[in-house]
Amino acid sequence: MSTETVARPAALPRTGLAAxxxxxxxxxxxxxxxxxxxxxxxxxxxxxxxxxxxAFSFNAGRSRSAWxxxxxxxxxxxxxxxxxxxPSLQSAMIQSLKLAALxxxxxxxxxxxxxxxxxxxxxxxARPANFLMLLPLVTPEIIMGVSLFLVFVHLFRFADLxxxxxxxxxxxxxxxxxxxxxxxxxxxxGREYEEAAMDLGASRLQALRFVLxxxxxxxxxxxxxxxxxxxxxxxxISQFLVGGADSVTIPxxxxxxxxxxxxxxxxxxxxxxxxxxxxxxxxAGLVLRRAKRREATGGTAVxxxxxxxx
Amino acid sequence: xxxARGAPGERRWLWPSLAAPGLSWLLIFFVTxxxxxxxxxxxxxDPIFGDALPVWNPIQWDPSTFSSVFEAIxxxxxxxxxxxxxxxVVIASMLTILIGYPVAYYVSRRAGRWKGLFLLLIxxxxxxxxxxxxxxxxxxxxxDGLVNQALMGVGLMGxxxxxxxxxxxxxxxxxxxxxxxFFVLPLYAALDRIDKSVIEAARDLGASxxxxxxxxxxxxxxxxxxxxxxxxxxxxxxxYYTPNLLSAxxxxxxxGNEIELFVTSGIGGAEGAALTIVxxxxxxxxxxxxxFTVLRAQREAAG
Numbered sequence: 001m002s003t004e005t006v007a008r009p010a011a012l013p014r015t016g017l018a019a020x021x022x023x024x025x026x027x028x029x030x031x032x033x034x035x036x037x038x039x040x041x042x043x044x045x046x047x048x049x050x051x052x053x054x055a056f057s058f059n060a061g062r063s064r065s066a067w068x069x070x071x072x073x074x075x076x077x078x079x080x081x082x083x084x085x086x087p088s089l090q091s092a093m094i095q096s097l098k099l100a101a102l103x104x105x106x107x108x109x110x111x112x113x114x115x116x117x118x119x120x121x122x123x124x125x126a127r128p129a130n131f132l133m134l135l136p137l138v139t140p141e142i143i144m145g146v147s148l149f150l151v152f153v154h155l156f157r158f159a160d161l162x163x164x165x166x167x168x169x170x171x172x173x174x175x176x177x178x179x180x181x182x183x184x185x186x187x188x189x190g191r192e193y194e195e196a197a198m199d200l201g202a203s204r205l206q207a208l209r210f211v212l213x214x215x216x217x218x219x220x221x222x223x224x225x226x227x228x229x230x231x232x233x234x235x236x237i238s239q240f241l242v243g244g245a246d247s248v249t250i251p252x253x254x255x256x257x258x259x260x261x262x263x264x265x266x267x268x269x270x271x272x273x274x275x276x277x278x279x280x281x282x283x284a285g286l287v288l289r290r291a292k293r294r295e296a297t298g299g300t301a302v303x304x305x306x307x308x309x310x
Numbered sequence: 311x312x313x314a315r316g317a318p319g320e321r322r323w324l325w326p327s328l329a330a331p332g333l334s335w336l337l338i339f340f341v342t343x344x345x346x347x348x349x350x351x352x353x354x355x356d357p358i359f360g361d362a363l364p365v366w367n368p369i370q371w372d373p374s375t376f377s378s379v380f381e382a383i384x385x386x387x388x389x390x391x392x393x394x395x396x397x398x399v400v401i402a403s404m405l406t407i408l409i410g411y412p413v414a415y416y417v418s419r420r421a422g423r424w425k426g427l428f429l430l431l432i433x434x435x436x437x438x439x440x441x442x443x444x445x446x447x448x449x450x451x452x453x454d455g456l457v458n459q460a461l462m463g464v465g466l467m468g469x470x471x472x473x474x475x476x477x478x479x480x481x482x483x484x485x486x487x488x489x490x491x492f493f494v495l496p497l498y499a500a501l502d503r504i505d506k507s508v509i510e511a512a513r514d515l516g517a518s519x520x521x522x523x524x525x526x527x528x529x530x531x532x533x534x535x536x537x538x539x540x541x542x543x544x545x546x547x548x549x550y551y552t553p554n555l556l557s558a559x560x561x562x563x564x565x566g567n568e569i570e571l572f573v574t575s576g577i578g579g580a581e582g583a584a585l586t587i588v589x590x591x592x593x594x595x596x597x598x599x600x601x602f603t604v605l606r607a608q609r610e611a612a613g
Contacts, residue, residue, distance in 0.1 A: 032416055035416035036420075038412045038413065038416065039412070039416045039421075042432075043431045043432065045487075046432075046435050046487070047434060049446035049449075049450055050442065050446045052446065052449070052456065053442070053449055056449065064452070065452065065455050065456055110332045110335060113328040113332060114332030117326060117327075117328035117329025117332070118329055120325045121326055122325075123325075129329060129333055130608075132333060132336050134601055134605070135336075136340055137600075137604065138600040138604070139597065140545055140547065140597075142548030142569060142589075143586060143590055144340075147343035147346055147347050147586075149573060150347055150364070150579075151342060151346040154346060154350065154363075155342070168339055171339075172336070172340055183608075184611065204324055208324075233440075235440060235441050236551075240573070240574065250439075251442075254441045255555065258441075259555065259558060267445075267449070270439070270441075270442040273439055273442060274439065274442060277437050278437060278438075
């Protein structure tokens, strides 16, 4: 940056400690050593506790604070207490994966259609519809949790609390995220391709089917991944809609067992959740990055992924 | 230039009908449930079991639960909990700004060629489960955890301290730790958008780096700070899992804890619903601000 090049009246020569620190005090922003150190401390603080928790999932002993050697005991080797063999941990894993898969498969098509509709629809109701789509994004989760719990208990008796209610809850808050992802790409693509297709004789439906949808393919793929990740990471809505022991998900299980003297198997379960989310999100990021490179549009995929949660 | 080649009917109905399934879903599973909170809060009690029963017709609504909840908030049992929630959220968000601003500033404007790596590292906690991040701290703060071991190792403490037993500072730091990534990212985006030449102009006109920052960068990042604050305070006001995981004592109970207990325990469903409505009214300003931020971003993206 050019800030360093601006000439400054020469100071009197100083010696020792003062000489080293006076320029820094006068201009702590000059060479941002303090800021760099601060940022590194922040990063260590935000990531190291999680790394330690993952590390202890590989502990050979029962402790979650004293290292007793490396093993896969808490993943699959222990015949009773490992994630693979403890029925409650195993069922939490299955329930989380089931909900994430269902949410992904239901929310993505609905969200893609809604994004297309809202982006192109110019009717009187388009504005309120857009408003409605954004509401779940800005509503605190506890409010959605309470409202869904009450409606399933009092009105929608067709579904008991449990898997069906949880899936519906997850889809409800995921749709808007899918819309945001798809719409971002729709703006980037513009209307030219569609119009060119229609000028060449395609109907609107054909233009959509043969031109727009193929162009949206990377974004649709990313939406699937994001819907999966949002669902598997959700805690509040899953917890409000738990119907019984068999609909407990990984985050709900982590929450209820955290203070009851758990074994490292709980860390193992948390690590499995972490690895699956990071894997899915990384794939989505790579797909989006490839799509962006091909079009050379601004911004990075990392930034995009970060914005999804806003 | 929109030349419609399709049949007129198709042209009019294609886009609304694509939007229809999603909109109906949101009407049934988002709007109706929120109405259900009102119906339960304004409902009546089951004469035999004492359960809360919803009343769907607004004409028959009974606001007596609301008045008892208001009494509890203004001077009653809930007064302290409301005050505490407010204090926790304010302190936690101040700390979040103090810790998060320098980070966002450095990564967006000063990180140079390491920017991508830094960005990746500050995005990572986004996709690590919140409960897992709290669980990591439960491990560390346990009586025999690494924090106590380290503090006793360097001689700062004689005997282990139980950090997880009703200490407000633990819960506040937990809130900061949990929500700070959601603050840093929007702020990073806002700082990243500032045109470098504006700051250079201030410097060329004689402003010291410090004053260029105070007079130019800081005001230009105001929207980023506000957006970040709204994004973190909204969930903080309704948080119940952080105090439960890091303390689980009455001394750190927040509004969210009351709501969760009332609603899911089966008794006091109406009180829980009324409290949810109060919370919702309370945070409505924040929600609207957030909504209009998103709408503005949307308009900008559309060009």
